[in-house]
Amino acid sequence: MIESLLVANRGEIARRIIRTAKQLGIRAIAVYSEADVDLPFVAEADEAVLIGPPNPAQSYRNTEAILAAAKATGAQAIHPGYGFLSENAEFARTVEASGLIWVGPDADAITAMGDKINARNLMAAAGVPVAPGTTDPAADLDAAVTAAAEIGYPVMVKAAAGGGGMGMGVAVDEAALRTEYDKVRAFAERMFGDGSVLIERYFPRVRHVEVQILGLADGRVVALGERECSVQRRNQKLVEESPSPAVSPQLRARLLAAAVRAGEAVGYRNAGTVECLLDPATEDFFFLEMNTRLQVEHPVTEYVYGVDLVEEQLRVASGLAPTFDPDALTPSGHAIEMRINAEDPKRFLPGPGVIRTWVEPTGTGVRVDSGYTEGNTVTPFYDSLLAKLIVSGATRDEALDRAKAAVAAFQIEGPKNNVPFFAELLENEEFLSGTYDTGIVSRMR
Known part of the structure; x- marks a missing residue:
């Protein structure tokens, strides 16, 4: 080790x-x-x-x-x-x-998955479903217009070098595409030093579901279940849960098999995540991107599978076998994570400041991974994430009950924070029913 x-x-x-x-x-x-x-x-x-x-x-x-x-x-x-x-x-x-x-994964895997067009093409070749889209960057606006006409509106305009929900825009027609193409290209050049843009079919009512993979030291790739990540603002996740309420056992088998194929296609080692868009009506899913790192939301997988993913990362990097039997992975229970951010709960705009009060909830099935404590200053230099509130239970209903109690007990004074948003979400019938999609937050606002 x-x-x-x-x-x-x-x-x-x-x-x-x-x-x-x-x-x-x-x-x-x-x-x-x-x-x-x-x-x-x-x-x-x-x-x-x-x-x-x-x-x-x-x-x-x-x-x-x-x-x-x-x-x-x-x-x-x-x-x-x-x-x-x-x-x-x-x-x-x-x-x-x-x-x-x-x-982490080797540099070649990071490179292969870092370019969204290259990643799409690799996944398609490996038999992983991909959404209709361009196989090469749209070289200019005319190429983007031609591609969008072939794909069919609405389309997503995406920075090829982007990730984490950044560098994306939706176009419902050619006029919107002309605006979004220039906007995304300029953003991509500024943020990523690469203005390459891809055009992809946009699905208005979908769910964002991802699979945790782990490339083991012996060369095998295993999947540790899926996470539901559809509660988002500005394409940035706010809530994640495992297992997904939208995934049947049959669909889960297909999702996990595709994720393993994705990892095998690039000789993946260490922890990574295969992100997909899911049409809950048809149970069709499409590869979105692969995150070649540990995810913010990894704790929900840890609860459901009873593993410490950071320990597994360290074991893989050390050339050691995992702590679990890869052939006998058995999930149990349900877990939900809420990202506690220093931002107002309505418009989600950052609100740094000095933390005057910080009281974390406790109790059975409650975990808080925090970066701050009372007396610390939240500065404007970094991401607004203050802490992750993770709850678990034998069932989703039990996890939801614990989530409500934990949110009510979380006390933060000083910087703006989105704890009130989670209190609102946990009373929302669409979320409670498990039938929500990526538009839930916009419908709440």
């Missing part, structure tokens, strides 16, 4: 990784920016290194500073968490070229 681990991230995910590392007797090393000096993950690490000012480009995306910290502390491995450098193939290659262990 790896003996020392540098966590190249911050907040709740850094704290989460550090917790498992210490439980395994691994020396946990944190890196932090000047803005995060007082956050819990810094104090909880065995060693912490200041790597730069608040600007992520000068700290959490500063590869030279992170590698220098790894060298100075004698770190054996680097875990990137999610976001920042987690899906940066060049950084993964540099880490391994430096003689360190990269806790």
Whole structure:
């Protein structure tokens, strides 16, 4: 097993990784920016290194500073968490070229899945269903208009290099396409340094369902069930649950088999997620993208399958067998995760500030993965995620009851937060029935 681990991230995910590392007797090393000096993950690490000012480009995306910290502390491995450098193939290659262990898939898999058009084509070749769309980037607006006419409106205009719900727009006709194409292309060039755009069929009433995969050290790829991720605002997830209320046993078998094929197609190792769009009326599903990293919502899978996915990541990176029997994976119960963000609960606009009160809910089936505590300052430099509230139960109804009690008990004063939104959602009949889709939040607003 790896003996020392540098966590190249911050907040709740850094704290989460550090917790498992210490439980395994691994020396946990944190890196932090000047803005995060007082956050819990810094104090909880065995060693912490200041790597730069608040600007992520000068700290959490500063590869030279992170590698220098790894060298100075004698770190054996680097875990990137999610976001920042987690899906940066060049950084993964540099880490391994430096003689360190990269806790994630290899750079080739990251590269293959990082370009959405290339990923679509690879998946289609592997027999994974993909939505009707372009097999090459739409080189210009005329090409996009021609492609959309062939695919049929409405269409999704997507940044080929994008991910995490960023760089997307919907066009219901040619006039809208002309606007969205220019907008998405400009955003993609600014954010990703790549203005390539793909055109894909847009499905107005779909569910967002993903499958957790794990590429084992022996070369096998296994699937640890699906997660429902359809509660979203601006294509960003707010709630995830496992198993999905929309997935029948027959559909689950098809979904998991397709996800395994997706992983096998790129020789996948370590944790990853195959995201799909699902038409609940027909049970047809289409590949959306593969996230080559640990997901924010991984705890719901941990509850249902009784595994620690960070530990499994570390075992794969160490060349060890998993803690579970890959041929006898048995899910049990139901789990729901709510992303507690520093944003107002109506328009979901960021609202940083000093946390005056922070009281986390407790009780059976309740877990809070938090990045902050009372007295900390939520700054505008990073993602608005404060904590993840995870509840579990023997059934979905029991998990929902625990979710209502936990949300009512979660007290945050200071920065704006979206806890009231979850209280509203947990009274929404569409959500409670399990029949919701990706438009639920817009219908609530």
